[in-house]
Amino acid sequence: MNEKRIKVELKDKSYEIILRQNIISKTGDYIKKLGAGKKILIVTQDKIPKIYINKVIKNLRKTGYKTYVNSLPSGESYKSLSSLLKILNTAIKNKFERNDSLLALGGGVISDLTGFAASIYLRGINFVCIPTTLLGMVDAAIGGKTAINIKEGKNLIGTFYQPRLVLIDPACLKTLSKKEFLVGMGEVIKYALLEKTGKKVFRNKGFFMYLKNTKNKILELDPATLSKIIEHSVSVKAFIVSKDEKESNLRAILNLGHTFGHGIEQAYNYKKYTHGEAVSIGTCLACKLGNDLKLFSEKDTNLAISLISDFGLPTKLTNLKLLSKITEAMLHDKKIKDGKLRFIIPTNNIGSVKIISGVTINNIIKIFKQHHSGKN
Numbered sequence: 001m002n003e004k005r006i007k008v009e010l011k012d013k014s015y016e017i018i019l020r021q022n023i024i025s026k027t028g029d030y031i032k033k034l035g036a037g038k039k040i041l042i043v044t045q046d047k048i049p050k051i052y053i054n055k056v057i058k059n060l061r062k063t064g065y066k067t068y069v070n071s072l073p074s075g076e077s078y079k080s081l082s083s084l085l086k087i088l089n090t091a092i093k094n095k096f097e098r099n100d101s102l103l104a105l106g107g108g109v110i111s112d113l114t115g116f117a118a119s120i121y122l123r124g125i126n127f128v129c130i131p132t133t134l135l136g137m138v139d140a141a142i143g144g145k146t147a148i149n150i151k152e153g154k155n156l157i158g159t160f161y162q163p164r165l166v167l168i169d170p171a172c173l174k175t176l177s178k179k180e181f182l183v184g185m186g187e188v189i190k191y192a193l194l195e196k197t198g199k200k201v202f203r204n205k206g207f208f209m210y211l212k213n214t215k216n217k218i219l220e221l222d223p224a225t226l227s228k229i230i231e232h233s234v235s236v237k238a239f240i241v242s243k244d245e246k247e248s249n250l251r252a253i254l255n256l257g258h259t260f261g262h263g264i265e266q267a268y269n270y271k272k273y274t275h276g277e278a279v280s281i282g283t284c285l286a287c288k289l290g291n292d293l294k295l296f297s298e299k300d301t302n303l304a305i306s307l308i309s310d311f312g313l314p315t316k317l318t319n320l321k322l323l324s325k326i327t328e329a330m331l332h333d334k335k336i337k338d339g340k341l342r343f344i345i346p347t348n349n350i351g352s353v354k355i356i357s358g359v360t361i362n363n364i365i366k367i368f369k370q371h372h373s374g375k376n
């Protein structure tokens with residue numbers, strides 16, 4: 001596979017996302033081109049296969065870098081203040097300077113946390129991301145959203161801080177569990193529903209149909225197919241972030257399915273549904289809402305829902321027992337503007353979305369009930 005380069009265009013903060021099989025064995029060669037300092041702190045998680053960490057370290061040392069490692073236990077609960085302090089302390093103890101780097105090697109927890117540490121250490125130090133999960137590759141590692149969780153809520157403390165480089169190695173997906181892989185597929189399907197926003201790579205409904213037609217190859221982790229879906233997803237996200245880094249308008253469309261999804265995740269204490277599962281159910285509800293508002297046809301609603309279910313992602317909750325908890329959580333979402341619920345909904349044909357506000361909570365309850373009583 002040839003190397004693919006996708007640029008996030010943000011003037012002096014512009015950076016490249018480089019996609020290539022086995023790129024992690026060349027980490028140092030790529031970082032060298034940034035002119036970064038000689039010290040690199042790798043932040044990773046115990047569950048990341050040692051072989052990946054060793055490949056990164058080996059090449060960094062070969063290319064003249066001094067490496068340090070902070071490996072955290074696995075889980076969202078480690079995206080915490082104490083992990084943040086651990087990273088900062090390692091950097092302080094080893095006298096890291098501004099031109100030295102923090103390197104996130106892992107999934108979204110690691111990139112969010114490391115990016116946050118990088119943004120506040122000495123008011124900003126080099127940050128490099130090597131995502132090892134599909135969710136990290138197509139979403140979390142790109143776009144500079146950093147955060148930690150506090151007991152009052154997820155991602156409540158954070159910054160916008162762009163990495164200087166993102167290296168994506170699709171070969172890392174081989175060791176991902178099916179469940180984690182599908183979390184990322186939930187986001188890939190999201191890009192298919194807003195594909196007309198990006199620079200055109202596929203024609204009319206093209207990415208959507210590509211996912212439908214290559215489902216088996218994707219689930220078998222065929223390298224060429226995976227690289228193609230990652231490249232396309234990344235190019236849609238890079239385009240959107242380049243236009244609206246701080247989510248003043250356009251970037252909000254990346255939250256398709258997320259207002260419903262966050263409500264579901266929170267009502268079930270982040271235990272019953274993964275992020276990808278909750279967002280998948282949320283996307284189905286967003287399609288139904290679009291249909292109810294006569295902005296999205298029934299045919300396209302059914303097509304979108306069937307793609308989600310083709311990948312084995314849930315399209316519905318198992319029951320509506322926690323409906324009032326879900327709607328309560330939706331009303332406290334941090335993306336609420338002027339106290340009004342905002343939704344991203346698919347519109348026209350597949351591939352376009354629209355931001356709408358002013359939907360009442362009674363309307364939302366009606367959509368939940370209709371969706372869960374229908375056959376889809």
Ligand code: GLY
Nearest residue numbers: 139143145251254
């Ligand atoms: N994950 C949504 C965003 O980066 O804006």
